[in-house]
Amino acid sequence: MRILLIEDNLPIANAVRAMLEARKFAVDVATDGVAGLDYLLRETYDAAVVDVVLPGKTGFEIVREARAESIHTPVLMLTARDAVEDRVRGLDAGADDYLIKPFVEEELIARVNALLRRGDKPVSSVATAGKLIVDTGSREARYDGLALDLGTTEFRLLEFLARNANIAFSRAQLLARVWDYDFEGSSNIVDVYVSQLRRKLRVAGGRDVIETVWGVGYKLTA
Amino acid sequence: MIARLTAVYVAIFAAVLAGISFYAYWLIGGQYRSLLAPALDTPEGQSGYHGAMNHVLVTIVAADVPVLIAVGLLAYALARASLGPLFEARAREQQFAADAAHELRSPLATIATVAQAARIAADPQTREHLDTIARTALDASALIGDLLTLAREPRPGLLQREPVDLAHVVTTCAREFDARARGAGLELRVLASGAIVDGDERRLRELARNLLENALRHAKKTIVLECGGDASAAYLRVRDDGDGIAPGLRERLFQRFAGGDAGGHGLGLSIAHWIASAHDGRLELEGEMPGACFVATLPRLS
Numbered sequence: 001m002r003i004l005l006i007e008d009n010l011p012i013a014n015a016v017r018a019m020l021e022a023r024k025f026a027v028d029v030a031t032d033g034v035a036g037l038d039y040l041l042r043e044t045y046d047a048a049v050v051d052v053v054l055p056g057k058t059g060f061e062i063v064r065e066a067r068a069e070s071i072h073t074p075v076l077m078l079t080a081r082d083a084v085e086d087r088v089r090g091l092d093a094g095a096d097d098y099l100i101k102p103f104v105e106e107e108l109i110a111r112v113n114a115l116l117r118r119g120d121k122p123v124s125s126v127a128t129a130g131k132l133i134v135d136t137g138s139r140e141a142r143y144d145g146l147a148l149d150l151g152t153t154e155f156r157l158l159e160f161l162a163r164n165a166n167i168a169f170s171r172a173q174l175l176a177r178v179w180d181y182d183f184e185g186s187s188n189i190v191d192v193y194v195s196q197l198r199r200k201l202r203v204a205g206g207r208d209v210i211e212t213v214w215g216v217g218y219k220l221t222a
Numbered sequence: 223m224i225a226r227l228t229a230v231y232v233a234i235f236a237a238v239l240a241g242i243s244f245y246a247y248w249l250i251g252g253q254y255r256s257l258l259a260p261a262l263d264t265p266e267g268q269s270g271y272h273g274a275m276n277h278v279l280v281t282i283v284a285a286d287v288p289v290l291i292a293v294g295l296l297a298y299a300l301a302r303a304s305l306g307p308l309f310e311a312r313a314r315e316q317q318f319a320a321d322a323a324h325e326l327r328s329p330l331a332t333i334a335t336v337a338q339a340a341r342i343a344a345d346p347q348t349r350e351h352l353d354t355i356a357r358t359a360l361d362a363s364a365l366i367g368d369l370l371t372l373a374r375e376p377r378p379g380l381l382q383r384e385p386v387d388l389a390h391v392v393t394t395c396a397r398e399f400d401a402r403a404r405g406a407g408l409e410l411r412v413l414a415s416g417a418i419v420d421g422d423e424r425r426l427r428e429l430a431r432n433l434l435e436n437a438l439r440h441a442k443k444t445i446v447l448e449c450g451g452d453a454s455a456a457y458l459r460v461r462d463d464g465d466g467i468a469p470g471l472r473e474r475l476f477q478r479f480a481g482g483d484a485g486g487h488g489l490g491l492s493i494a495h496w497i498a499s500a501h502d503g504r505l506e507l508e509g510e511m512p513g514a515c516f517v518a519t520l521p522r523l524s
Contacts, residue, residue, distance in 0.1 A: 009328075009332065011332050011335070011336050012331065012332055012335045012336070014336075014339070015335040015336045015338070015339030015340075016335065016339070018339040018342060019338065019339050019342070022342045080324060080327055080328060080331060101327070101331040101335070102327070102330055102331035102333075102334035102335060102359060102360055102363050103334075103335075104338070104360065105338040105339075151384045152382075152384065153384050153385075154384075179390070181387070181390050188416065188418070189385060189386075189387045189390075189416070189418055192385045192418055192523065193385065196385075
């Protein structure tokens with residue numbers, strides 16, 4: 001497994017390299033943004049760990065530009081800040097996960113392993129279902145060409161339904177697959193999200209895109 | 223804030239202006255009536271009087287409206303001039319706090335990361351020392367983060383909100399704490415029923431975690447973690463069977479560093495309180511001793 005680490009703080013770069021190498025990963029290190037993007041575009045990596053604040057190019061720019069070049073290497077962003085805006089910006093730029101510095105070593109390894117598992121089964125970043133296009137690379141969803149303004153979970157739910165179009169899922173299945181919830185309880189959180197998605201799809205001209213399947217749950221028709 | 227102050231200025235002036243205008247109208251009406259007194263009984267006199275008074279009314283209103291608009295603009299300029307520098311100073315202060323926190327956390331990140339990397343090849347005793355270094359740096363960084371949070375006014379803009387089921391927050395936190403509770407010889411009882419709020423899931427977990435940390439330090443046998451809701455509000459409740467909160471401490475329980483007892487840096491409850499407030503909710507201490515019972519009440523998703 002090959003991992004690219006883009007980090008300009010040398011002590012941290014060396015430390016993270018040691019942590020990853022202790023787990024038998026092969027690690028390449030780039031210490032500025034321009035070189036980092038260059039590595040990411042030229043070489044093949046199973047995952048990349050990218051700092052946000054870098055000389056040359058920020059981590060956000062690196063991920064955005066790599067995604068524009070159709071490089072879908074899973075990316076873990078390292079951020080020193082805990083601001084909501086930074087988290088949202090990182091995920092919007094196309095990063096797959098983020099970790100706030102300083103972190104616990106086990107947490108870093110767990111996140112990297114999770115990214116590698118996700119990378120195992122490569123899927124296209126674009127899911128199409130009828131007039132609906134969901135692009136996880138650029139984190140954009142469009143219906144009939146019109147952009148949908150979606151929250152993180154709304155986006156995940158729509159992506160899941162679009163990838164599995166015409167298949168009906170129960171609420172419990174959706175909770176397990178989209179939310180990671182492992183209980184059913186009396187929660188109607190799925191209904192809340194489905195009605196929000198329906199409203200936003202309707203604004204873009206999409207009626208009955210998500211159907212209620214009586215006795216089962218929901219399905220997206222394509 | 224500026225808009226509110228402008229509105230107050232304009233409202234006061236409008237009230238004064240309305241008073242003066244009514245008085246003028248009434249005064250002029252009286253003058254006219256005494257002037258027209260002999261003819262006032264005839265139909266011509268009556269219609270002449272009403273026509274004149276209508277004219278007076280139009281003139282007064284026509285004079286009032288531009289004055290009121292001018293006063294509105296003036297009030298806005300005045301409010302801006304008086305409050306603007308205050309806002310700027312506050313924004314500068316917040317920016318400084320954020321920058322300072324960032325600068326302090328960077329070296330701590332280096333210390334924590336390097337210490338953790340060094341322990342890979344270290345002998346057991348050195349490893350213990352390095353663990354202490356890493357843990358201390360991580361704690362200090364978390365403390366700075368908490369202080370930075372508390373330095374800001376709690377408001378929804380600082381949250382990443384989405385519909386969240388409190389039952390999910392409660393069950394995940396319960397799983398995290400279960401082993402620790404059992405290790406301390408405590409029973410963690412969970413009663414979760416669905417309650418959807420418009421919230422920041424990460425922050426709500428932090429709230430639950432902080433209340434559980436507190437309960438873990440004080441409970442004797444049992445901790446009860448509950449959530450649920452009615453039509454308008456959702457609640458998350460953590461109850462322990464410890465000694466409860468001393469009456470003297472109740473007043474300043476949610477202030478920074480008030481707790482500061484057995485373990486913890488005393489910011490956990492303040493942060494929990496901050497998170498509840500940012501969600502337009504509240505965190506309260508319920509009931510009397512024995513035991514402490516904290517309830518976070520949050521508005522339900524409409």
